[in-house]
Amino acid sequence: MVNERLNSANPSFDLKYRRKKNAEEMKHQVITFAMMIFFTLIAFAAVGFDFSKWFIKPVILLLAVVQVIFQLYYFMHMKHKGHNTIALFLFSGLAVGLLTVLTFLTIVWW
Amino acid sequence: MKRKLHKWRLLPLLGILTFVLSGCGMASLSALRPAGEVAQTQYNLMMLSTIIMVLVVIVVTILFLIVIFRFRRKKGDDTIPKQVEGSHKLEVIWTVIPIVLLIILTIPTVKVTFDLADTKAMDQKDKEGKTKDALVVNVRANLYWWEFEYPDLGVITSQDLVVPTNEKVYFNLVASDVKHSFWVPAAGGKMDTNTDNPNQFYLEFDSQKANEAEDLFYGKCAELCGPSHALMDFKVVAKSKDEFNTWAKEMKAASEPVVEGSLAKQGEEIFNQSCIGCHAVTPNDSRPETARQAPNLATFGERERIAGVLDHTEENLKKWLEDPEVYKPGNTMTGTYGELSDGQINALTAYLMQLKVEEK
Amino acid sequence: MQMDQKFTDTTWPAAPEKATLEGKNKYLGFWLFLGGETVLFASLFATYLALKDKVPNADAALAKDIFDLPLTFVATMLLLTSSLTSVYAMYHMKNHDFKRMQAWLVVTVLLGAGFLGLEIYEFNHYVHEFHHTFTSSAFGSAFYTLVGFHGAHVAFGLLWITSLMLRNAGRGLNLYNAPKFYVASLYWHFIDVVWVFIFTVVYLMGMVG
């Protein structure tokens, strides 16, 4: 197969540019990570401090969803181009899964 | 080949015709001869859907016949037909018409679904905890036999369900071992008896239709439950309200059975030694469900069938007692008592056949 | 082009995991697999939610009795951090820095192993302290199956990453193994995603009651 090299004619310039871009991206990743840890702390703290469960449950669920979006879009690079098909399949799977969860919460016992 | 195809298209029509003529099965069994309000509602819905479906099939068939006869390729014909991409107008037509047909179908579907699920009357209890204006039957399905408990009447029967005509009869449905499904085809659709939660629904038996069926309907288990699933039948005896009340009174008043003849007495003794642990012989059995491990035999002498499937004769009863496994493979009675001698079997038969509550 | 061709920093492509057709296929196929895994875990979550606190008798342990906040917190931190370290590993892979990549992967594996150790301790604790076992109730069965399935994924991920590191230790990066490393790291992130829902839905919401 043909090796689709994205590099341009000047390899050393290219390298510098790429390194810089990678480093920048890595910085974003670390920030993302910090936020994830922060969200986790809030979630655990909310439970630790024993607020009303009608408050806690939606909040920690929301935090979980945000965290997962971070994971998917930053750590797993779904924010990059060319992930349309992948996103389609992942979210279809998620839809099927959520429907299952909804069912099992409603019409398994009656 | 042309003509052959044509004939074949007629076959289903012919089939329908023969069946319409043959009266659509037996009054006591067939869902095509609805015997009450519930069955009638469902039947109407089925007919509505059938009409729509026949319509659809006819349209498709007409188009189909035109296409396969008009556009055959002649021998040696090498012309290339026009390559049509599609037609928006047609596409819209055959999207919209089915949608309209389906809307016609969904409206009654949804309405009837909710109507038939209305069992509010079961929850209206009076001070003593009895249901106010409704007859409630607790149906408990067991491996190859049925128990019918009338909680407000304090009566239990097995295998034969007795119901009054022209009123709603409400059911609580559960299974005690594996899942079964409670079905009286002529009286209405089925409802599963789960092992998890009880289900509720109601049926109604029309007195006139019951007459046509000689006051006797066939009931079936409709969920695969093991080897003898096919044999897990029961009978529904329909009685007028008055008759039903009399029956209920007699059942409630029934005490320990008294049998006549020395053979039957001997049978009673054997029964009390080896059978009473599972079978009760009075209709007001107050033991808890888990203790009621086998059919209540209080009305055994009056039953329509032995074990739900065999004709009600002494001959068959003897065969059954000798080896139930032959007649209902996998049943829970097999192997619970030792080998019986011919004498013992005769004695038991004499005893059992005398177990009656009504018309003594 | 030879699959085991040697690269220099400058010839190393920008997206080594997708530079060959094989790599592209692997990358896509693995994502698709993760789509399926999503449904798999959703089914397990659904089962757990249906059977949560469903026990045969009144004195059996319920969710709010058994879970322990600090333990879960530590485990969560370990796994979340391992997700970051595997991002570091991929960062170095893109820079064609094999040694650093391996180093970060080692850290990832160690963190993962720590997580697994805590989980084993935790299960052991439940069994002995609360008689909450796989066979004690439907709740128990559902709990151990869901969390255990995740644990098994962690264990498999550790084996996978370790064997990749060992196998390629002597060879350095090339376009044959780059997609493999990348896909393994995707797997590792996915395990983390699942854990986010487990600690939220099972542990935190379980403790809330």
Added chain:
Amino acid sequence: MSTYAKKQGFGATLWDYLTTVDHKKIAILYLIAGGVFFVLGGLEAMFIRIQLAIPNNDFVSAGFYNEILTMHGTTMIFLAAMPLVFAMMNAVVPLQIGARDVAFPFLNSLGFWLFFFGGLFLNLSWFMGGAPDAGWTSYASLSLHSPGHGVDFYILGLQISGLGTLIAGINFLATIINMRTPGMTYMRMPLFTWSTFVVSALILFAFPPLTVGLVLLMFDRMFGSNFFDVAAGGNTIIWEHLFWIFGHPEVYILILPAFGIFSEILATFSRKRLFGYSSMVFATVLIGFLGFMVWAHHMFTVGLGPIANAIFAVATMAIAVPTGIKIFNWLLTMWGGSVKFTVPMLYAVAFIPSFTMGGVTGIMNAVAPADYIFHDTYFVVAHFHYVIVGGVVFGLLAGVTFYWPKMFGTMLNETLGKISFWTFLIGFHLTFFIQHFLGLMGMPRRIFTFLDNQGLNTGNMISTVGAFFMAFAVIVLVINIIITSVKNVKVGNDPWGDGRTLEWAISSPPPYYNFKQLPLVRGLDAYWVEKMDGKTEMTPAEPLGDIHMPNSSILPLTTSLGLFVAAFGALYNMDDDKTWTVPVIIIGLLITLGSMLIRSIKDDHGYHIHKEELTDDHDKGVKA
């Protein structure tokens, strides 16, 4: 690797097939295995019909009947219909999109062997203490209650073969997304490829719930967990949901490829492009999508309550719309065409009214309150055989005849084919039409016998007679295959003369590398476009160059074999008296893990066919 052209001894050929990673050979493996299982499932169907021919029959015993019934359903769905569908996909899809192979040739082979050993395992139950007997649905309370090891065979067998199916699904998705030849855009893909694509997505999302369900059942039966044990807090409805969340998409997994095959055949033999191509694509996708939202229509009588029943009833009915779109588009494809009735076309044509009849009874089933009557009666049996036999089996018979020359380079006999067709068609309607009425007249399904004097005798007899017609048709088909293979008259690229898509542009069977040069696609029905321009070959999209090929490998077979061995250990492990089970499990897993280890440690870069070699063998060459 130019050994291809050489004559080979039997041993070498066998080894070749055991180790092959070539999609065309894997297609043949699927075809053979699926065909054998189809005859087996058909034989079981014949036992069912013989037993039910007359009331109170004792041809088979009650317990044995349940085993036959369960194995008939399970075998037909998982081991006959699905693999035959995969045979078609493997044989055709890579060619239709102009690819040299699938995305994961190794996994393709692994998928086959997993299916094969899973199926073998399941069927060995007959000889090892009894087959599963809880129905193909194996509802939890009954399957937990069932004595012996039958249900364990079901669990483990389906688990292994299900894994194979999942792998195959992912493989086709990746293939279709990544491996299309230049110019082959999504909206130029033939409909069979499109349906393969949608079906693979359905597999990807539908099989995990089954996997989970089977795992839970396995834990309950073998390791004492309590998922379905009500006394310990369990719930049996969970199984029913998991099974049908899988089960309903499964029926579309079966029918959509058949739809695809018909779309190809109807266009080909009408010499007309498919009417409404884009709405056909849309309808396929929509059916796949809706397929995930209707599963509870199998559970209307479970007691889920009126709200759930109403929602699922309406959702189910919605599927009539996209399916109707397809039916009418097919009819309009023939409209104005030049229709030639070859054997594949006969099946395709007969499919339209037959399937419609099955489809509309499906809509009747969806009317929840009416389904309280239909459910678990022969009405449902009639419904699903009308869609499955009239749809899926017709589709497979059509597809196998249509693609036989492409797979084997020789044409099946048309006269024998027509005899098969007519007897099968007549037998099919004879068997199943009457069953609608049997159901309504009060005959439940899954009963091993029925009593006399219930008005059910005539109908059952007619049904049995019909089944014998079908058996006759299948036997004629087998004879046809044998005769054709013995004669082995070779044919050219486009033996039907009206081929439209890429697969007809290369020789029959294609060379092992498929396309010497990847073809350039210039429109829908790529080959037809070239033909209409007066060309006989595709324009190449690349210069002639080396072709990269994957190596053959025995590892897929050994990996699967290991699981097969381990499954025996796991199955008997629950018996206290057997001490050999743990070693067997360990040995099996060692074989599997060992194979996987070898696979990951040994680099497999494949090999190259050199340009010079390609120019050498002209007769084998591709017209690409």
